[in-house]
Amino acid sequence: MPASNETLVMPTTLPQTELRRARSRGEQAVELVLGACALATVLTTLGILLVLAAETFGFLREVGLGKLLFDTQWTPLFSDKHFGIWPLVAGTCVTSFVAILVALPLGLLAAIFMSELATPRTRAWVKPALEVLAGVPTIVYGYFALVVVTPLLQSFVPGLAGFNALSAGLVMGIMIMPLIASLTEDALSAVPKSLREAAYALGASKVPTILRVVVPAAMGGIAASVIIAVSRAVGETMIVAIAAGQEPHLSLDPRTAMETMTAYIVQISLGDTPAGTLEYRTIFVVGSALFLLTLAMNVTSYKLAKRFRRQT
Amino acid sequence: MSDHDTRSRMPERAFFALTIAAVAVPLLVLLFLLVIVTRSGLTRLGWDFVTSYPSRHADHAGILPGLVGSLWLMGLTALIALPLGVGAAIHLEEYGKQSRLSRLIEINIANLAGVPSIVYGLLGLGLFVRTLHMGRSVLAGACTLALLVLPMVVMVSREALRTVPMSLREAAYALGATRWQTIRQVVLPQAYPGILTGAILALARAIGETAPLVVVGALTYITFVPDGVDAPFTALPIQIFNWVSRPQRAFVVNAAAGIVVLLATMLVLNGAAIYLRNRLQKKRA
Structure with a gap:
């Protein structure tokens, strides 16, 4: 029996090992290619860091960090050049602040509606409907802010300029509201049912339970969603480039024209500034600041959300 | 009481x-x-608006170069971002899930998704336009957009791969299939509708992007359509941006008409995504 068995197996094993070896070489090649694809995402990050750092160092060697941080004027295109970044930061802060002022209450209440009050059937269409808001291209919101919202506001806000931070911020608030709503809804839904039941058992009705038990319990997740929304507002470009104006000045008055960091990059990109000049480098400097600012917020939000998930 | x-x-x-x-x-x-x-x-939209070139006279100006430019961008972006994104997703989901490198890549992708789109524009300007000497071409624009949507393509593809039951993979292995055979002949066909839907949604997002293209150097006034990947280009949102920034009322009306075209294009893409998903799911059931 063993002999006949051997004669059956022997002829087939040789080509099989060869086949297997060829196959495993193919397998390894495939794995290598797929790994390279995954590595491309890491290279993207490295690319961003390298491009931003190279131009920023060139700028700092020529101008110095002091002038960037301790000047209050931003006039790289004038003959009297000043490179104080704060006017651009102020523009970004004011528009983002107005946006959050709109998006936070709307987003929070909408999240409470979806998570605690709506029937599953209502939620099933409300959620995608709100997501449409976030999917509209920002250029469309920019058109809306400049052509519709600003004239509308000018009829009752005294001293509102044609380009102003207020209408850009308001429209941006509508745009980022779904982000807060969706992430806050996740946070509220993650609060254990037992907490709500305990509140009901103590005689609390629905609304006090939501406001005094569920919302405080989800505070970590809500904070994370707000930080992400601020980060999105800081990086938003087209609405502010179209509607907020291109005048960098150090002010906190949302009725005036302001220039945000993103809008400055757009302004320079539209002109024909030759590569290698100081003006050209400023957009990478502003880009670096923007990148670091949003990165810090994204990481903070991520950590907050993670800690919140561990607690619930 | x-x-x-x-x-x-x-x-x-x-x-x-x-x-x-x-x-x-x-x-x-x-x-x-x-x-x-x-x-x-x-009030402005008509066949001549879609088939005309930009003009100094608002009522003769059309959106043809923008529309064609956007289609070029979308095609090239898909060609670059889809293989890369799906490949990365397969690597993360099907190979080395536990390795340290995978964890690093995962965190990196989450971070990339939060980088403002205009920063991708700066990357495109520094890397593709200058270092790789692509110039302000439609290819440089597409490469930039591809990197921008890459995190989203990876995330939706991973989601789709994760829905494929483990038992199917095990069945394939039990029949003697290798890892790649299992992925190609069992896992991918199952995950295909999800990947396709996500990919179309990512492209719909790319077509509405303005800021990175402005930085990469899309032109605002061109009277020709791109005839190759190295040609200068414009895109729908860029043309809209140009019109909305002008003081004359008539150009702002053109911007509105351009927005209708842009939104209609996105609506078609989103509709196609939903239709394909439903059809492919039904076919399989």
Whole structure:
């Protein structure tokens, strides 16, 4: 029996090992290619860091960090050049602040509606409907802010300029509201049912339970969603480039024209500034600041959300 | 007793109404926006608007180079971002899930998704336009957009791969299939509808992007359509941006018409995504 068995197996094993070896070489090649694809995402990050750092160092060697941080004027295109970044930061802060002022209450209440009050059937269409808001291209919101919202506001806000931070911020608030709503809804839904039941058992009705038990319990997740929304507002470009104006000045008055960091990059990109000049480098400097600012917020939000998930 | 009941219910009702208003107000704003844009845009929209080149005269100006440029961008972006994104997703989901490198890549992708789109524009300008000497071409624009949508393509593809039951993979292995054979002949066909839908949604997002293309150097006034990957280009949103920035009222109307074209294109893409998903899912069931 063993002999006949051997004669059956022997002829087939040789080509099989060869086949297997060829196959495993193919397998390894495939794995290598797929790994390279995954590595491309890491290279993207490295690319961003390298491009931003190279131009920023060139700028700092020529101008110095002091002038960037301790000047209050931003006039790289004038003959009297000043490179104080704060006017651009102020523009970004004011528009983002107005946006959050709109998006936070709307987003929070909408999240409470979806998570605690709506029937599953209502939620099933409300959620995608709100997501449409976030999917509209920002250029469309920019058109809306400049052509519709600003004239509308000018009829009752005294001293509102044609380009102003207020209408850009308001429209941006509508745009980022779904982000807060969706992430806050996740946070509220993650609060254990037992907490709500305990509140009901103590005689609390629905609304006090939501406001005094569920919302405080989800505070970590809500904070994370707000930080992400601020980060999105800081990086938003087209609405502010179209509607907020291109005048960098150090002010906190949302009725005036302001220039945000993103809008400055757009302004320079539209002109024909030759590569290698100081003006050209400023957009990478502003880009670096923007990148670091949003990165810090994204990481903070991520950590907050993670800690919140561990607690619930 | 009933008096007390109605009194305590009053604020409850008010709060309920407030939360509904928080959902309704943004949706009404969106509706208002769409109605205004469409009403303004339809006064200009016509076949000649879609087939004409930009012009100094607002009523002769058309959107053809922008439309063709956007289609070029979308095609090239898909060609670059889809293989890379799906490949990365397969690597993360099917190979080395536990390795340290995978964890690093995962965190990196989450971070990339939060980088402002204009920073991708700076990357494109520094890397593709200057270092790789692509110039301000449609290829440089597409490469930039491809990197921008890459995190989203990876995330939706991973989601789709994760829905394929483990038992199918095990069955394939039990029949003697290798890892790649299993992925190619069992896992990918199952995950295909999800990947396709996600990919189309990512492209729909790319077509609406303006800021990175401005930085990479899309032109605002061209009177030709791109004839190759190294040609200068413009895109729908760039053309809209150019028109909306002009003081003359007639050009702002053109911007509205351009927005109608842009939104219609996105609507078609989104509709196609939903249709394909439903059809492919039904076919399999």
